[in-house]
Amino acid sequence: MGKPINSLKSPRFCGIRTFQRLPYSADVSGNDFAIMGVPFDTATSYRPGCRFGPAAIREASAILKPYNHVLDVDIFEELEGVDAGDMDIVPGYIDESFAVIERETDRLCAQGVVPVLLGGDHSITLPELRGVVKHHGPVALIHLDAHSDTGSDFFGKPYNHGTPFYWAMEEKLILPEQSTQLGIRGPLYSRSAWEYAKGKGMLVLDGWQMHTIGLTESIRRVRERVQPGTPVFLTFDIDFLDAAYAPGTGTPEVGGFTTHEALALVLGICPGLKLVGMDMVEVLPETDHGAITSFAASNIIHAFLSCLAANRRR
Ligand code: MN
Ligand code: MN
Numbered sequence: 001m002g003k004p005i006n007s008l009k010s011p012r013f014c015g016i017r018t019f020q021r022l023p024y025s026a027d028v029s030g031n032d033f034a035i036m037g038v039p040f041d042t043a044t045s046y047r048p049g050c051r052f053g054p055a056a057i058r059e060a061s062a063i064l065k066p067y068n069h070v071l072d073v074d075i076f077e078e079l080e081g082v083d084a085g086d087m088d089i090v091p092g093y094i095d096e097s098f099a100v101i102e103r104e105t106d107r108l109c110a111q112g113v114v115p116v117l118l119g120g121d122h123s124i125t126l127p128e129l130r131g132v133v134k135h136h137g138p139v140a141l142i143h144l145d146a147h148s149d150t151g152s153d154f155f156g157k158p159y160n161h162g163t164p165f166y167w168a169m170e171e172k173l174i175l176p177e178q179s180t181q182l183g184i185r186g187p188l189y190s191r192s193a194w195e196y197a198k199g200k201g202m203l204v205l206d207g208w209q210m211h212t213i214g215l216t217e218s219i220r221r222v223r224e225r226v227q228p229g230t231p232v233f234l235t236f237d238i239d240f241l242d243a244a245y246a247p248g249t250g251t252p253e254v255g256g257f258t259t260h261e262a263l264a265l266v267l268g269i270c271p272g273l274k275l276v277g278m279d280m281v282e283v284l285p286e287t288d289h290g291a292i293t294s295f296a297a298s299n300i301i302h303a304f305l306s307c308l309a310a311n312r313r314r
Contacts (some may be wrong), residue, residue: 001030002082004066017058018083019118020302025082032079033114033308036104037086038279040097043123043161045154047250053283054086054118056248057301060294068306070267075302078309084108094159098127105131105277114308116301119281121161121250122149125235128279129164129173136231136276140178141165141202142222142269144262145237146253148184148204150196161250161282169200176201178230180222182265183207183240186253207255215261219268226273234270234278234304236262238297246296248288259296263303270307278304 004021018024019035028034037054044050067074087104089097105128108115117128122145132139143149147162150169154160158167165181168174181197185207188194194204203225210218226232239249242256257265283297 001080003076003080007065012062017055017062019058019298020061020064022081022083024085026084028082028084028108028113029111030080031082031113032312033081033116033305034108035081035083035116035118036108037118038089038101038120038124039086040089040101040120040124042092042094042097043159044121044250045160045162047284047287049286050119050121050250050282050284051091052285053120053281056285056288056291056294057118057280057283057297058083060291061298061301063295064298064302068302071271071306071310073306073310073313075305075309078312079305081305094123098159101127102130106134109135114275115277116304117277117279119279119283122235122237122281123159123161123164124281125279126159126164126167128277129168129233130171132231132233132277133173138173138175139231139233139276140226141168141174141180142232142234143179143181144183144235144240144265145181146183146185146207146239146256147237147251148181148194148197149237166196175230178225178227179203180205180225182218182222183210183257185255207257215264215268219265222269229274231276232273233276234266236278236280236300237282238280238293239282241296246293248284248286248293249282250284251282259299262296262300266300266303267307270304271310273311275304275308275311
């Protein structure tokens with residue numbers, strides 16, 4: 001059962017890095033959530049290197065504090081958590097790595113914790129969902145990203161960081177009528193790139209539309225789709241943020257969102273929902289500057305944990 005090291009006794013820059021200075025334990029039993037790294041970047045289409053994302057997010061997370069004033073909640077008054085280390089993926093081998101990711105996510109869910117997974121490229125969400133759905137059934141997906149990631153294949157192959165939600169939909173891991181993609185923008189290969197998700201009944205709030213309707217209306221449209229008691233999985237691709245706020249990513253897009261807007265969306269969407277997991281993907285420290293991308297990623301995870309804690313308190 002885990003709480004972070006008290007940073008008023010041991011300074012925050014001391015010690016060996018785990019997420020938010022939580023205890024490291026491969027055994028997650030007795031906890032409410034578990035952090036795990038998924039350092040897999042074999043399925044990237046442009047700049048590789050997000051295998052180093054989990055380490056960078058953990059490094060930046062040392063600065064986090066337990067109390068979130070927006071929700072008036074102290075995460076660790078409500079929750080116990082551990083950092084269970086990284087999954088031993090197989091570099092260069094997608095199918096073998098997916099088997100590891102599914103098995104490990106399955107193990108976390110079987111032990112009753114909410115998995116909070118640090119990518120890695122976005123392909124990892126498909127095997128994560130395979131693991132989650134075994135325990136919870138199909139999920140409402142809340143997907144923040146500059147890209148829809150609903151291609152059926154790239155270079156003649158099915159698994160890529162641009163295809164996880166096509167396959168998740170085909171495998172019926174997602175409830176499209178309760179799911180939303182937010183922030184999609186940027187040039188596309190063809191005008192039909194979003195039609196798949198829309199055709200399946202998913203709501204797509206594209207980036208341009210969100211800038212017009214604003215945060216409050218965006219939050220309302222996401223929440224009104226989710227039925228009470230439906231398991232919800234949050235998948236956050238850091239390129240949802242504008243390239244100015246998250247330069248450390250493999251396929252950056254301009255015209256995006258600020259760090260504040262991302263926090264406000266997570267803190268606005270997630271309270272009251274049955275949260276069964278989250279991931280934070282596509283953090284690429286090699287092209288980051290001043291760790292701003294890693295700080296953003298760790299704070300967005302903190303916002304998710306704050307919602308998990310606030311929901312527990314209710
Ligand atoms: Mn993505
Ligand atoms: Mn993306």
